[in-house]
Amino acid sequence: xxxxxAAQRAHTLLSPPSASNATFARVPVSTYTNSSQSFRxxxxxxxxQYAHIYATRLLQMRPFLVSRAQQxxxxxIQIKKLCELQPGEKCCVVGTLFKxxxxxxxILREISEEHxxxxxxxxxxxIHPDDQLVxxxxxxxxxxxxxxxxxxxxxxxxxxxxxxxxxxxxxxxEDHCFAELAPQxxxxxxxxxxxxxxxLGLGGGGGESLLGTQLLVxxxxxxxxxxxxxxxxxxxxxxxxxxNLLSHNTQSRxxxxxxKYLTKKTQAASVEAVKMLDEILLQLSASVPVDVxxxxxxxxxxxxxxxxxxxxxxPLATAYSTLQLVTNPxxxxxxxxxxxxxxxxxxxxxxxxxxxxDHLEILExxxxxxxxxxxxxxxxxxxxFYKNDPFIFPDCPHVYFCGNTPQFGSKIFRGPxxxxxxxxxxxxxxxxxxxxxxxxxxLACQPISFSGFGxxxxxxxxxxxxx
Amino acid sequence: xxxRTAGPGLARWPxxxxxxxxxxxxQLSLSVPAGLSFxxxxxxxxxxxxxxxxxxxxxxxxxxxxxxxxxxxxxxxxLAPELxxxxxxxxxxxxxxxxxxxxxxxxxxxxxxxxxxxxxxxxAEQMGLEPPPEVRQVLQTHPGxxxxxxxxxxxYPL
Numbered sequence: 234x235x236x237x238x239a240a241q242r243a244h245t246l247l248s249p250p251s252a253s254n255a256t257f258a259r260v261p262v263s264t265y266t267n268s269s270q271s272f273r274x275x276x277x278x279x280x281x282q283y284a285h286i287y288a289t290r291l292l293q294m295r296p297f298l299v300s301r302a303q304q305x306x307x308x309x310i311q312i313k314k315l316c317e318l319q320p321g322e323k324c325c326v327v328g329t330l331f332k333x334x335x336x337x338x339x340i341l342r343e344i345s346e347e348h349x350x351x352x353x354x355x356x357x358x359x360i361h362p363d364d365q366l367v368x369x370x371x372x373x374x375x376x377x378x379x380x381x382x383x384x385x386x387x388x389x390x391x392x393x394x395x396x397x398x399x400x401x402x403x404x405x406x407e408d409h410c411f412a413e414l415a416p417q418x419x420x421x422x423x424x425x426x427x428x429x430x431x432x433l434g435l436g437g438g439g440g441e442s443l444l445g446t447q448l449l450v451x452x453x454x455x456x457x458x459x460x461x462x463x464x465x466x467x468x469x470x471x472x473x474x475x476x477n478l479l480s481h482n483t484q485s486r487x488x489x490x491x492x493k494y495l496t497k498k499t500q501a502a503s504v505e506a507v508k509m510l511d512e513i514l515l516q517l518s519a520s521v522p523v524d525v526x527x528x529x530x531x532x533x534x535x536x537x538x539x540x541x542x543x544x545x546x547x548p549l550a551t552a553y554s555t556l557q558l559v560t561n562p563x564x565x566x567x568x569x570x571x572x573x574x575x576x577x578x579x580x581x582x583x584x585x586x587x588x589x590x591d592h593l594e595i596l597e598x599x600x601x602x603x604x605x606x607x608x609x610x611x612x613x614x615x616x617x618f619y620k621n622d623p624f625i626f627p628d629c630p631h632v633y634f635c636g637n638t639p640q641f642g643s644k645i646f647r648g649p650x651x652x653x654x655x656x657x658x659x660x661x662x663x664x665x666x667x668x669x670x671x672x673x674x675x676l677a678c679q680p681i682s683f684s685g686f687g688x689x690x691x692x693x694x695x696x697x698x699x700x
Numbered sequence: 701x702x703x704r705t706a707g708p709g710l711a712r713w714p715x716x717x718x719x720x721x722x723x724x725x726x727q728l729s730l731s732v733p734a735g736l737s738f739x740x741x742x743x744x745x746x747x748x749x750x751x752x753x754x755x756x757x758x759x760x761x762x763x764x765x766x767x768x769x770x771x772x773x774x775x776x777x778x779l780a781p782e783l784x785x786x787x788x789x790x791x792x793x794x795x796x797x798x799x800x801x802x803x804x805x806x807x808x809x810x811x812x813x814x815x816x817x818x819x820x821x822x823x824a825e826q827m828g829l830e831p832p833p834e835v836r837q838v839l840q841t842h843p844g845x846x847x848x849x850x851x852x853x854x855x856y857p858l
Contacts, residue, residue, distance in 0.1 A: 281814035282858065288810035292827050371807060619815050620823050 245460050255460050257467040260425050262522060263568050265471075271623040272538035272560040274616055283610040285619035287389075290604075291329055291371065293625055294391040297412040297603065298327045302393040305410050310395065315373040318398045326404070328370040330390045332383065334586065336361050337612070360384050360588055368394060368404065379406035384588035389607035412603035414648035417629035421569035422674045425470040428453060429671060431528070431576065431636025433513075434663025436506025437480030445666040445683040450513060452681075454520040469670070471567055472521050475636030475659050476528025476576025479506045484530055503532055507546050514550035522555040526563050528576035528637060536614035537578065537606060538562060538623065562605055564630070570673050573630035574657075577637035579606030582613040593642035593658045596635050600626070600646065600654060629654060632671055637661045641669065643678035796838045797847065803835045804852045812851045813858045820851070 245255075299312055302325050311324040318324065336359040343353070366377040366386065377383075379396060386392075396406040433446055451457040455466045483503040517523050527533040527542050534540055541558035544551045559565075562575040580595045586608060589595050599605060605624040609615040629648065634657040642658035655676045660667045667682040790798070804812040809824040809831060818839050824831040842848040 282811065284811040285814070289823070289827070292810065292829075617814075619819070620826070 255463075257455060257460075257464050259467045259521060260470045262470060263423065264566065265522070265568070266566045267557070267559065268564045268566060268571075269560045269562070271621075272562055272564070274538070274540060277616065279617060281617040281619055283615070283617055285617065286610055286615065286622055287329055288371070289618070289620065290389075290622040290625065291327075291391060293622060294412055294603065295327055297415075298391065298393040298410075301410050301413055302327070302395070306395055306408070312393075315368075315370050315375055318375075318404075320398050320400055323395070323397045323407075325393055325395045326368060326370065326375075327393045328368040328374075328391070330386055330388060330392060331367045331369055331374070332386065332388045332586070333365040333367060334359055334361060335363055337586070357585065358588075359586055376403045377406050378403050381406040381409055387583050387586045387608050388611045389604075389609060390602050391604070391607075392602070411601050413601055414650070414652045414654070415603060415626045415629045416650065417631070417648070417652040417654075418571070420571070420631045420673075420676070423568045423570075424468065424672075424674050425568055426468050427567060427572070427632075427671045427673060428469050428472045429475060429574075429634055429636075429657060429659045429669040430472065430662055431475035431659040432477040432661030432663050433474065433510070434480040434661070435478060435509045435513075436483040436502055437663055438482060445662065446513060448683040449662075449668060450516050452683075454516060469521060470673075471524065472517060473524045473563070473572070473574070473634075474526060475563075475574055475634065476526050476561060477530055477637050477661070477663075478510050478525065478528065479503055479530050479532070480663065481530050507532070511547045511549050514547055514556060515553075518550050518553040518556040522557065524557045524559050524563065524565070526559055526561045526574075526576055526636070528561065529578055536616050537609060538616065539576070562624070568673055570632060570676075571628075571630040572632045572634070573605075573626075574632075574634035574636065574659075575605060577635045577659075578613060579608070580635045580638070580658075582606065582608050586612060591642070592635065592638040593644055593656060596633065596656050596658060597644070597646055600629075600633055600656070631655065631676060632657065634659055634669075640665060641667050641680045643669070645676065796842075799838060800835065800848060801852055803832070813853050815851070816849050817851060818849065 302310065302312060306325065311322075313324045313326060315326060315328070318326070336353075336356070338353050338359070362384075364383045366381060366383045367374050368377050375398070377394065381394070390411070392409050392411050394404065394406045395408045395410075396404055398404050430449065435443075435446075448457065452462070452466055453469055453472060455463040457463075458466075483501070483506050485502060514523060514525065525542060527539045531539075531542060532546070533542055539561040541560055544558060547556070547558075550556050561578075562573065564571070564573045566572070577592075579599065580592050583589070583595050583599070583606075584592065587595070589598065599607070603626045604622075605626070606613055606615075609624060610617075629652045631653070632655045636659045638658040638660055640658070641660045642656075644656045646654045646656055648654065653676065655671065655678060657669055657671065657678050659669050660680075662668065665682070666684045667680045670679045670681055671677075672679070800817060803809070803817065803821075809820055809829055812820055815823075817835070821831050821836055821839065839848060846854065
């Protein structure tokens, strides 16, 4: 789509200079609303237990699950609490899942002297065939067995199970269902594009990715390519940087262990990287509205929801009002199309504790259980909310993305009530040199790769815009 | 092994035993503040405020037997309050504190630690759980008093 538009115009490169220059105006921003207020934290108090999040999660999700259960298994099924169960009686129970994993890193086990254990080395997946599923509701918990796949599910999922309790005290599951998708508002159709990039990885020390980043900036600002490409670039109405703007290497902790007199003159690695980021953002925001989301390695808080980066770090770029520093997760309505996305911590955490391999599949699964990060207080750091759980989908987005995945993936997912969601797994730019271009009219996504000409591919190197 | 409480046959709150004299059960029902009822926990017991009532000993129902005077000749005071004596009426403050304590212990509104009672009340209202409005009125008449505003366990580092 992007390149087809470009190919239609006549080639003007390598022609004698003309008196008139073609100028392309960027598509104006028709409507933009940032709906991430539920992810902003005002005054923060950490003197609370995490029980509040789980209680509010179950309370909020219960009505959705009850209606789904009645749709799946008929209106006549009985929905009971765990304390009302009778042995042998078939009924439906709604609760939160807990997965007891022997390989899950447990600080208590590590520091317990009687075990004399060395700290466990980090693994890519912590699943084990012996994982046990337990369903918890407000008052009790019960072990689950039967036709439910323990390896796929993770702690913190709210679901409804159909089955009966056995004499052994365990619940035999015949079927289970999730909350599925929330209702969706229809999207208008506007012929604009949004560019999604994640994992710029500045400060990582690799020169390869800097070339790619500069090419990306030049394409978006219309300084590269023929008039055709420039015209197409003018249709990009927004750029969203989905996390990990700084590289993992900027987080080296060597200076903490050294004595103060040795580290006095050394600068944190992130200072240089943030300066580079500021210059890149300056070039970008001079031309196009940019939304910057923090990621795992960025200088902001660690727990979800991550708060926006502080504007004092970008003295050059904040002069432009087109630069928006936003939270992770990020939710906004751009030209009538609802975007919702994270920087990838939720998906990679589920990847570690579940047997699902494909990040796009995990993204689809979080959409189906109607929760952005079910593992949130358990294995992923989270702020102790008490009033409500902001990670539950209030309504269905049109574009749902997650950043920093190993490779690009995109899919249109159809919900039970004709919801249509474009799922995008935005790849890590520092390793794949690929960004995603989303067409708001057709809700299709196309990868653009900016790999340098050192690669082995058959392409023309450079832009790689040709299909 | 799983943990489950016994089935719905076991009532949660103790029922007044028929062995108690009629006047005691009358006293229990008199101590219910008028017009107050919390949603009942499953399985359905009598109104839990009535059952909790005030603290009375089972031995209050036994007839008082006076012993003879002690060897030193001094008479001790009454050994037990006589039956038929009116229970000490709770002061308004104590009754309100008791109401708030029962609000804290009600499981329907979620955990109570770490947040103030007013925050918990507002959360329950937003979730549609219909918390009793009397609790809010009591909390509004005593602003700033930690005995009223904070939860039962606010002094503990939970």
